[in-house]
Amino acid sequence: MSVIRNSILAGVAVAAIGAGIYFVPGLLNGQSGPKVTGPPPPPQMRRMTESQYRNSVADIFSPEIKVVGRFEPDIRVDGLAAVGASEASISGNGYEQYYAMAGxxxxxxxxxxxxxKYMPCDVPAPATYDAACAEQIISEYGEKIFRRDMKDVTLAEWLQISELAMEKLGNFHAATGLVLEGMLSSPEFLFIMDTVTEGEDGSLELTGHAKAARISYFLWNTAPDEELLRAASAGELDTKDGLEAQVDRMxxxxxxxxxMNAFFEDFLHLDAFATLEKDKLIYPAFNQRVSEDGREQVLRFLDYHLLDKAGPYTDIFTAKxxxxxxxxxxxxxxxxxxxxxxxxxxxxEDDPRGGLLSHIAFSALHAHPGRSSATLRGIAVRELLLCQSVAPAPAAVNFTVVQDTSNPEFKTARARLTQHRTDDACASCHEFIDPIGLAMENFDGVGRLRYEENGAVIDVSGAFDGYEFDNVDGLEETLADHPATTSCLVEKMQKYATGRKPQASDIQWINRLEKKFSRSDEKIIPLLREIALSDEFFAVSAPQVPVPDVNQQEAATQTREKKS
Known part of the structure; x- marks a missing residue:
């Protein structure tokens, strides 16, 4: 394995430079890299994703409660919707949808x-108002919905809303429904907000409930349960033992x-299945059911190998x-x-199917509606699995040769791409990505196994960052041993957990996570635990307010005076 690893390291540098792609020194080969420090990030506010919203409603009330409506689309930043959630807003039309869903x-x-079934108390008759019962309902559901303590002022405000609703509606149940509707359409529910308190040294710290929300949405992708909220209220999450007990329980x-499924859906861009279409004349066996099952298949595959068998992350490339x-x-x-x-x-063992790259969640998702695509698949491996950036195609590139699958002179994708690379503007990038994708040409546009294209035998051999292989199995074995494969997973997991781009203060943390991931045989659960127990996971600081430049202000004032 060390021979393969060293070969990869030597080759990746040459290939990356040739394609105009660069990496952070040290991160690719497992070295510690530059020791850069800086202030922790400011408190965050992240818009809930659709899955988080649905899971939260199911866990706060019951899975029997139906959620019907359209959600604001997620946006991707740094390749993850979890990071995009920190920059996402809600439009006017979008809020109308959330408000209707809440109702x-x-x-x-x-x-x-x-x-x-759902209420802790009731009134003798619907026309009767019981302030004590209203307070109990608001206190219990308020903490779950808002993910924080219901302070006196907040509780008083919602009690006042309850009383006003009772005056207007004359029905305690309907008035309570109006209160819940208001809570569920509140920004405090729709956005996961960091609430902070001042520590003994004057620095900012997350409250226990904010810690609970971070842990829960990271590990379970849903709102904190009653036990986690209890621990938050009791101050247990502020202690090492209390935090460990809750993380281990979860x-x-x-x-x-x-x-974990939520992470891998984001990591592998499985949301693309919602819009995946294939040419029905070319691929009659591919339909919506196949698309839905293809998404579920890869999640079951990952569950089985990474959780049930507790295997190393790299097993997903070589598993059968x-x-x-x-x-x-x-x-x-x-x-x-x-x-x-x-x-x-x-x-x-001699079948090319089994590993992640052979699943339609990869082969069909990264292909065209009517044909396979070595280029799209190669880009997906580089960007999704190795965290490497590939430059977009230059403008006005002629793709005629590549798209003409019936050309008698260029029968296979390899032949067509070889002809396409005669254009100097395309050569460097295609040399960086196409050998990877060509190894997957035994899978057509929907992932069916094939050995010929247009009557010509498909050549799936190639070289990947300095290591040669004969087929997709060889590619996946190389990928499993590639140093960027595991470091990419750690980087994506850290960004997913924090919901933001890594900062200078994160570099040492990420390096430490990579080393511990390696020492734990690259298993997922220890990585989740290490992140959830890290001080950096909860660290926040006051937002940096830019200091105004007095000279610039004076110059601007003088300019305005001259104009006037």
Whole structure:
């Protein structure tokens, strides 16, 4: 393995320079890199993603409560929607949708058939107002919805809203529904906000409830549960033992699967399945059910290898076991006995299928509607799995040769791309990405296995950062041993957990996470634990207010005076 690793390190430098791509010194080869320090980031405010909203409603009330409506689209920053959430806002139309959803949720919760199920108290008759019952409801749900202590002033405000609603509606259940509607449409619910307090030394610290929210949305992708909120109120999250107890409890829960799936959906851009389309004439077996199952398949695959088997992260590239449904069986050309449900299949060692790159979540997602794409797949490996940037194609590039799959002179993708690379403007980047994608040409545009294209045998050999391989199995083995593969995962996990781009103060933390990830045999749960227990995960500082330049102000004043 060390020979492969050293070969990769030597080759990646040459390939990267040739393609105009650069890396942070030290991060690629596992060295500590530059020791840069700086102030922690300021407190954050992140808009909830659709999955976080749905999970929060299910856990605050019940999975039986239906959430119906359109969500503001997530935006990606630094390749992650979790980072984009820190920069996302809500439009006027978007808020109308959130407000309507809040109303529909509240109606279900306070309905006559559900009231006793969800409410801690009731009144003798609907026309009766009970301030004590209203306070109990607001206190319990307020802490869950707002993810913070219901201070006296906040509680008093919502009690006043409850009383006013009762005056207008004359029905305690309806008035309570209006209060819940207001809470669920409040920015304090729609945005995960850092609340801070001043420490003994005058520095800012996250409150216990803000810590609880960070932990819960990172590990479980949902609102804090009652036990975590209790620990936050009791100050236990401010102690090492208390924090460890809660993190370990959460990591031992089945809910961690939901959290890990949310990370990998973001990491692998699985949201693209929502808009994935294929040419029905070329690929009649590909339909919406296949698309939905393809997304679920890769999550089950990751769960099995990284959680159930507790294997190292790099196993996902070389594993031969996966899960299929009958519709997926049509694509993978394997028999599936059950009409509904999932079956585990194990491909033979000489079969190119099995690893992540052979799943349609990769091969079909990174292809064109009517054909495969070595370039898109190569870019996906470089950018998604190795955290390397690939420059966009130059303007006015002629793709005619690449797109003409029926050209009798260039029958395979390799032949077409070789001809395309005769353009000097395209050569450097394509040499950096195409050999990776060409190794996956045994999979067509929907991920079906093939060995020929237009009657010509497909050549899937190549070289990847200095290491040669014969097929996609060799590529995946190289990828599993590539030093950037694990460092990329750690970097993406750190950005996902914090919801922001890494700062100068994060470099040493990321280096430490990489070393500990390596020492833990590259297993996911220890990495989640290390991040959730890190001081850096909770560190905040006061926003830096720019100091005005007096000279510039005076110059601007003089200019305005001259103009006047």
């Amino acid at each position: 529909r949720i509240a109606e279900q919760v306070v309905s006559d058939e559900n009231w006793a 990591l031992n829960s089945e809910h961690v699967r939901t959290g 076991e996966t899960f299929v449904t009958r519709p997926l069986g049509m694509i993978y050309e394997v028999p599936v006995r059950a009409v509904e449900g999932w079956e585990k299949v194990e491909f033979t």
